[in-house]
């Protein structure tokens with residue numbers, strides 16, 4: 001009777017109650033469904049009682065928050081239960097409002113704790129396999145390779161489209177191996193200005209160049225004893241490639257301006273969203289370095305090839321962002337999930353993460369609904385999405401396979417081309433029309449061909465933009481406007 005009433009109150013408040021009358025069954029539910037928000041435990045139950053359930057949970061690392069209910073307010077039992085880690089307790093019969101508040105607090109506490117645990121694990125270099133959602137069959141090979149890679153310290157090369165989770169894979173490999181808890185230093189090689197690549201990676205000595213006012217350790221020195229994660233390693237300039245080869249061959253770095261090399265003990269995990277073998281064939285990447293880095297290759301498939309993971313990823317991101325935003329959001333409506341499952345996610349898990357983040361921030365409800373994903377509706381419907389888009393990170397208009405991925409633009413390269421923008425190829429001052437044409441072409445590349453964004457960035461209307469595209473013979477770019 002009491003059980004039915006409690007379930008009824010919880011269901012009415014928007015929770016989904018699962019009831020059981022025994023401790024053993026409760027434990028098996030908690031083991032099989034780690035996403036349970038909270039458990040209300042009666043201390044008195046036949047066979048396995050409430051305290052025994054809590055002890056088993058602690059032993060097995062089941063972290064679902066526990067609310068204790070007792071028939072008598074014996075201080076001793078309550079104290080023991082709270083010591084065992086119960087989030088709250090109440091004496092039967094309980095007022096419905098008290099029950100609901102207690103459940104809400106417990107769930108909020110749980111999501112917060114999960115977020116704090118994950119952040120702590122990330123910072124301390126102890127992320128484990130349970131922090132990576134990878135239930136889809138397409139991820140099975142990736143996961144088993146990660147487990148093997150974690151057991152050794154050989155160089156690992158992770159390939160996969162932008163945003164698939166390459167850095168997370170690298171962190172999990174480090175967290176699952178003997179270097180867990182040691183430094184994990186991530187460097188985006190594609191984002192370093194060419195003239196600073198060497199000193200950033202290998203450090204420099206005082207006076208090595210103008211502005212080098214003191215000795216500065218590089219990323220390799222910071223990572224000593226741990227792991228360095230070289231993201232977009234294919235973008236390293238040739239000189240830095242030579243130096244990196246030396247680290248891998250000799251275990252030594254040579255800081256800029258140093259008179260002798262320094263020994264380092266660093267595991268190298270590199271990643272690329274462009275097929276490195278193709279760059280090697282094209283002469284853009286040293287072949288000897290390629291073989292040194294690519295001792296143990298791991299491929300991370302794009303999200304559209306593992307849609308089975310979308311639901312779990314969405315739940316994971318909702319829990320994290322709802323806790324951060326201090327909102328109670330219990331999940332996603334089936335229709336909205338269906339929408340997300342149908343989309344192709346050219347920006348992969350990172351795009352999904354940003355999409356859920358935006359929905360969590362904007363919603364007023366307790367469940368994410370279809371209407372909370374206007375960009376995805378627009379893109380699936382083939383309508384102009386860019387107007388509504390608030391993407392914090394650039395997302396390709398359509399999926400870009402690793403074989404076809406273009407290099408990312410370096411900051412400095414953009415600046416250099418900007419400096420030269422008034423001169424034509426003969427060194428003469430360009431005409432206004434030439435500059436305008438080049439500017440429009442540049443904006444189209446920058447905005448992945450999304451014309452509404454291009455128009456907005458250029459400060460002109462879309463019809464003017466289209467007229468100019470025709471005028472300058474740039475109409476090929478119009479095809480990608482749908483995205």
Ligand SMILES: Nc1ncnc2c1ncn2[C@@H]1O[C@H](COP(=O)(O)OP(=O)(O)OP(=O)(O)O)[C@@H](O)[C@H]1O
Pocket residue numbers: 131132133134160161162163164165166167168169231273313316349350353
């Ligand atoms: N399987 C996963 N489970 C949980 N979170 C994930 C998973 N994969 C990726 N993420 C999250 O998605 C975001 C993007 O992942 P990550 O930065 O590792 O991608 P990446 O492939 O290294 O991206 P880039 O190509 O831009 O360097 C991160 O916040 C990461 O924690």
